[in-house]
Amino acid sequence: MGLQLRISDVWKSYDGCPILQGTSFTFDASGVYVLMGDNGTGKSTFLRICALLEKQDRGTVSYLSDGQVLPHDIALRRRVTLVLPKIGIFNKTVFDNVAYGLKLRGFEKEAVRDRVEKAVDFVGLRPKMKQPALTLSSGETQRMGIARALAINPEMLFLDEPAAFVDVKNRDIIEEVIVNLGREGETTVVLTTHDRAQAGRLSERLMVLENGLIRAD
Numbered sequence: 001m002g003l004q005l006r007i008s009d010v011w012k013s014y015d016g017c018p019i020l021q022g023t024s025f026t027f028d029a030s031g032v033y034v035l036m037g038d039n040g041t042g043k044s045t046f047l048r049i050c051a052l053l054e055k056q057d058r059g060t061v062s063y064l065s066d067g068q069v070l071p072h073d074i075a076l077r078r079r080v081t082l083v084l085p086k087i088g089i090f091n092k093t094v095f096d097n098v099a100y101g102l103k104l105r106g107f108e109k110e111a112v113r114d115r116v117e118k119a120v121d122f123v124g125l126r127p128k129m130k131q132p133a134l135t136l137s138s139g140e141t142q143r144m145g146i147a148r149a150l151a152i153n154p155e156m157l158f159l160d161e162p163a164a165f166v167d168v169k170n171r172d173i174i175e176e177v178i179v180n181l182g183r184e185g186e187t188t189v190v191l192t193t194h195d196r197a198q199a200g201r202l203s204e205r206l207m208v209l210e211n212g213l214i215r216a217d
């Protein structure tokens, strides 16, 4: 078993406006979790806090492995990643964009190539590997962002509205990628959507964020 994430009594306000109000949740199995909620309820805020990119005002965010709480150090950060609804793109090829995190981590050239090829295969972008990333369609761009995250084999993968700005064809591909990740069972996927039908297609583990609290749906 990989990482367990335990969110306990987490509070967060912006400019005195309460967003998360003492919410708790435990992600304890591999597979796909879907967080739903209206616009502005705090889904993205919650994901950033879970992904250790932003600090909560109060409460605890604990990653555990074999029952031991792990320090929030670089080793842990490398096991966790967040993909935003609009990913950052470098003015380079798809290959180079997907390889980015691997190069940062000092992987050898061959290992980089193997992992990039596997990741672009997974999202159906293998034929586009040499294309300048800035010329991809928005759906393909989003798939590239997922490939970039997958290349580093994260144990916790947070996807913030992964199909929000894409057409139906790309949405279907992205949904298939997520379902396949769930089946493989090596990565815990936590994603947000405001599309209830999509949530139902992706998982049975549904959650709703409302009035600053998460509840199972």
Ligand SMILES: Nc1ncnc2c1ncn2[C@@H]1O[C@H](COP(=O)(O)OP(=O)(O)O)[C@@H](O)[C@H]1O
Pocket: 014, 015, 019, 037, 038, 039, 040, 041, 042, 043, 044, 045, 046
């Ligand atoms: N860094 C920030 N500074 C000030 N307000 C923020 C910040 N991040 C988010 N907010 C506000 O917090 C609320 C929740 O935002 P968000 O987490 O993006 O919701 P959701 O993803 O559910 O649409 C919104 O009103 C948003 O404007």
Ligand SMILES: [Mg+2]
Pocket: 043, 044, 045, 160, 161
């Ligand atoms: Mg959001």
